[in-house]
Amino acid sequence: MLCFRHSGPVLLLLTLLGTSAHAQEPAPPEQADPHPYTLHVYANRMQVAALVLNENAENIAGVTADKFNISIDSGPRFHPTRTRVEGDDPVSLAILLDDDGSDRDLMKAVTAELPVFARTALLPDDRISVYAVDCNLIGSANRAHATPEVMEKSIASALAYPTLHQPNGRHCGSKVKLWDTVTTVLARMSTSPERRVLLVVSSGGDAGSSISPEHLALRAGSLGVAVFSIASNTQTVFDPHVRSLLATGLRALPASAGMSYITSSNGGMIFSIDPSQVRSTLEHFARLLRTRYIVEFPTPDEGGAGDHNLSIEVPRAFEVLATGDSWNDLDQSVRDDPSTVHGSASPTVMGKKRPAAPR
Numbered sequence: 024m025l026c027f028r029h030s031g032p033v034l035l036l037l038t039l040l041g042t043s044a045h046a047q048e049p050a051p052p053e054q055a056d057p058h059p060y061t062l063h064v065y066a067n068r069m070q071v072a073a074l075v076l077n078e079n080a081e082n083i084a085g086v087t088a089d090k091f092n093i094s095i096d097s098g099p100r101f102h103p104t105r106t107r108v109e110g111d112d113p114v115s116l117a118i119l120l121d122d123d124g125s126d127r128d129l130m131k132a133v134t135a136e137l138p139v140f141a142r143t144a145l146l147p148d149d150r151i152s153v154y155a156v157d158c159n160l161i162g163s164a165n166r167a168h169a170t171p172e173v174m175e176k177s178i179a180s181a182l183a184y185p186t187l188h189q190p191n192g193r194h195c196g197s198k199v200k201l202w203d204t205v206t207t208v209l210a211r212m213s214t215s216p217e218r219r220v221l222l223v224v225s226s227g228g229d230a231g232s233s234i235s236p237e238h239l240a241l242r243a244g245s246l247g248v249a250v251f252s253i254a255s256n257t258q259t260v261f262d263p264h265v266r267s268l269l270a271t272g273l274r275a276l277p278a279s280a281g282m283s284y285i286t287s288s289n290g291g292m293i294f295s296i297d298p299s300q301v302r303s304t305l306e307h308f309a310r311l312l313r314t315r316y317i318v319e320f321p322t323p324d325e326g327g328a329g330d331h332n333l334s335i336e337v338p339r340a341f342e343v344l345a346t347g348d349s350w351n352d353l354d355q356s357v358r359d360d361p362s363t364v365h366g367s368a369s370p371t372v373m374g375k376k377r378p379a380a381p382r
Contacts (some may be wrong), residue, residue, distance in 0.1 A: 036185030072109060072218060072249060074288055074314045075337050080292070080316040082305075086337055091318055094334045105319040113148040114312060115166060115215035117208055120155040122182060122227030126255040131251060132298035133224050138171040138307055144309035145169035150217060152379075155181035156204045157188050158195040166215060201225060202232035202239050202281065205250075209243055218289075219248040220312060226254055227282035227293075231341060233347075237280035240288040241330055244347025249278035251291035251308060252282050290346035292313070318345070319340050321369040327330035331377060 073091075075083045088106040094169050120132060120136065141151070150166040151174060161184040164177035181187070188194055205223065211220050220244070234242070243250050286292050294304045318335065 033166075041357055065072070067322050068319055069318045069322055070098065071247070071335075071348050072335070073318050073343055074290060074292075074311060075316055075336055075340050076342045078321065078341045078343070080311075082311060082316070083337070083340060084314070085315060086340075090337050091316075091337045093318075093320060093371075094374065095323065095371065096331050096352075096374035097334075097375070097376035098129050099372050101313055101320070101371060103318045103320040105225075107317050108331065109218070109313060109315050109317050110168070111146055111148075112317070113146070113217040115150045115152070115212065115217035115219050116145070116177075117152040117154065117212050117219075117221045118170070118207055119205065119221065119223045119225070120178070120181065120261050121157050121214065122157045122187065122194070122198060123199050123226070123228075124157075124189045125226045128298045129253070129255050129296075130224065130299070132301040134182070136301045137178060139302065140305040141169050141174040142171040148217075150159060150215065151177070152208075152211070153181055153207055154178035154204075155184070155187055155203070156199060158198070159186050160204050160207060161187050162211070165211070195229060198230045199228070200232040201229040202236060203228070204232075205285075206232075206234050206239060206242060209246055211240075212248060213246050213269040221250045222246050222308070223250065223252040223282070224254075225282070226380045227252065227279070229281060236284050237240070239281075239348075240285045243285065243289045244330075245349050247346050247348050249312075249346045250286045252286055252293045253304065254282070254293055254295050256295045256297050273351035282351045287344055288347075290344050292344065323371045323373050324369045329377070331373070 077083050077084050087104070088103050091106060092100045093103060093105050096098045120130065120134070145151070146169070149169040151164060151169045152162070152166055153164040153174070155161045155163070155178075161180040163179045164173060167173045167177065189351070205221070208221065212221065229236075283293055294308065296304050333345070333347070335345050339344050
């Protein structure tokens with residue numbers, strides 16, 4: 024189960040311009056219409072990207088729309104109107120390197136393999152952003168072209184930046200406020216038109232951020248960002264099924280569970296590996312992105328502002344992990360406007376079981 028956000032109205036304004044021509048001669052000039060028609064178009068669909076995983080953590084091939092069962096706030100189940108494999112959709116990939124010194128061998132292996140990943144897995148329309156964090160957050164690329172050269176230079180620049188570490192070169196280590204840092208990176212990703220993916224290379228430790236993992240998971244969900252993480256296999260990887268426990272009474276996440284909760288709530292996972300597995304892990308990561316499903320369905324006709332639970336189930340899938348999304352109701356004045364043409368009722372009917380507010 025994941026959460027997504029519903030907020031106030033947003034309007035996309037399009038002006039229609041018409042032209043005509045005869046085959047043999049140009050049309051005579053026409054007087055401009057003093058009262059041109061303007062078409063107001065309102066978004067009425069939602070899209071989420073979903074991993075539909077088997078027991079080997081690979082996407083199951085050939086899942087059709089009628090196999091996806093969707094429910095919002097425990098409402099009636101329905102099928103999406105359209106599903107497809109993501110394929111070569113442009114991706115905006117942000118990479119956050121938590122260089123706190125806790126696992127230097129893994130960090131060295133990841134930074135060495137990321138340029139190879141850019142060459143073999145990323146496409147000309149993909150974009151990359153690179154960040155490093157220790158004592159400070161450093162950004163060295165922002166939606167740059169995803170070439171091996173850009174990846175290599177951006178990583179080197181971020182990790183060598185003078186204020187990344189203490190003046191004496193020592194790491195801040197356990198003082199890193201990781202959740203606040205991820206929040207900042209998410210905000211910078213919010214305007215990317217591509218499919219948004221965040222890869223965090225980190226042990227997952229946090230030193231008292233102002234935002235909790237539960238609130239951070241909601242933030243990522245409202246922006247439609249898929250969150251993945253690479254961590255050392257010496258770190259404890261939290262069982263994502265604790266999401267169900269949170270929904271049924273668990274009062275708070277264990278301190279070690281934050282990253283796992285954030286990733287599994289937002290269409291991603293933690294890869295818990297040793298340095299020798301970095302290349303195969305990045306290949307797996309790329310494969311998951313390109314073979315995940317884009318699931319599309321109509322927005323509800325009405326819904327209360329705030330966060331909602333979106334449940335997606337697929338028969339025989341070991342796990343379904345989806346990103347969040349957001350949508351907007353029409354303003355009441357627009358609904359009441361006699362010029363508004365209303366479509367048929369949405370098949371998406373919401374239930375009454377809203378998610379509890381995070382503590």
